[in-house]
Amino acid sequence: DQQVKQNSPSLSVQEGRISILNCDYTNSMFDYFLWYKKYPAEGPTFLISISSIKDKNEDGRFTVFLNKSAKHLSLHIVPSQPGDSAVYFCAANDQTGANNLFFGTGTRLTVIP
């Protein structure tokens, strides 16, 4: 059973506009959420994270928003650049045990020049 879901397999955005990637989770014990970016033939690269005690974390062009009541998080990229084109994975874990990450199925972002 998929505990972390990314319901949009793909997203296309014009260069300079905002990209919004969404993620939903079912496990209320999750308290740490991450976004990874993956290029072909490379491993996932850590992008940004957020703890459950916050509702927003910003790092340059990337902002992650967390809505705990809705069990929903989103990644905003603004302005989007062609180099942002990649597959983005949402991931989550909890503090009850070892650092086991649960991944979503990914969203392929294409930024059109």
Next chain:
Amino acid sequence: DTEVTQTPKHLVMGMTNKKSLKCEQHMGHRAMYWYKQKAKKPPELMFVYSYEKLSINESVPSRFSPECPNSSLLNLHLHALQPEDSALYLCASSLTPLPGSINQPQHFGDGTRLSIL
């Protein structure tokens, strides 16, 4: 550039072969992980090593045997694999894995793409 190095990048082996996947990190991380990723699927956790001790084995068949010789190295020994074991094997590392500690992200290598004939 990834700070987690995996070798080899590609591996083709028969079902009777014995081979090993290697992973190395020099970031001082004390938790290391093996994940398996099938095509168009998310990575799935296989093993977790915490301070060089195996702390999680996610019901992985015994034909996969992990080893952590020291805090920088993680191996995955393979023997008598099946065709369905063909996948991308990802290694990751993170700072202290202690429950209740401040969360730290996992950093991944580029993976070993394994094909079983």
